Amino acid sequence: MDTGDTSPPARTEAVWLWISTVARFGLALVWLVAGATKVGDLAGSGRAVNAYRLMPYDAAKVVGAAQPFLEIALGLLLLIGLAVRLTAGISAVLLVVFIAGIVSAWARGLAIDCGCFSRGGDLAAGIDPSYLWEILRDLGFLVLAGILLWRPRTRFSLDGYLLGELPAGEDTSTLDDSGMGER
Structure with a gap:
């Protein structure tokens, strides 16, 4: 009685397909929340970028105004699964x-809120920044992007539909990592 191909490579491929899918949705959520928290106050987003003191104020205003829209665009692309590897690379x-x-602000002794999921800017006197937590959090998000760079094929994606991804439960062992051809 043949129960199907349950060899370790096929199972591993199926597991990675789901891991990549979770990474894609997780990173999409990060970008959508980050962009949504800033898009209603573009001037505040500009002030948050300016708090880093890495560029002239006028440039910081432009970067701050554009950043929420970039974050929302990345989130939407990941949510629908279009250009996953490219979007993960930009991410x-x-x-x-x-x-x-953040490392630069910490090294220069600035006391700012990173502005990642808030309005950001200079912290009030007596409030300590949480740079280590912010760096570790962003490193975790970077791991999600890395997974998608390495394994961009995911379930429930427009890329999968356009490239002819097999429905859930089908044999994926003959597909290469791009999902486009045989091994």
């Missing part, structure tokens, strides 16, 4: 920039 670059900014 990874953006997260590295965010981490570098």
Whole structure:
């Protein structure tokens, strides 16, 4: 009696397909929440970017105004699963920039709220920044982006539909990591 292909490689592939799917939805949620918290106050987002003191005020205003829309666009692309590897790559670059900014603020002794999921800006006197937590959190998000760079094939994605992904439960052992051809 044949119960189907349950060899370790096929099971491993199926597990990674679900891990990548969870990573995609998790990172989509991160970007959507981060963008949504800032999109209603673009001036505040500009002030948050300016608090890092890494660029002129006018440039910080532009970056701060554009950032929520970029975050929402990344979140939507990941949510529908379109251009997953490219979106994960852009996400990874953006997260590295965010981490570098937080490290820079910490090293220079600034007391700011990173503005990742809030309005950001300078902290009131007596309030200590939580830079270590913010860096560790962003490193976790970077891991999600890394998973998607490595394994961009996911369930419930527009990429999968456009590339002819097999329905859930079908044999995926003959597909390569891109989902486009045989091994």
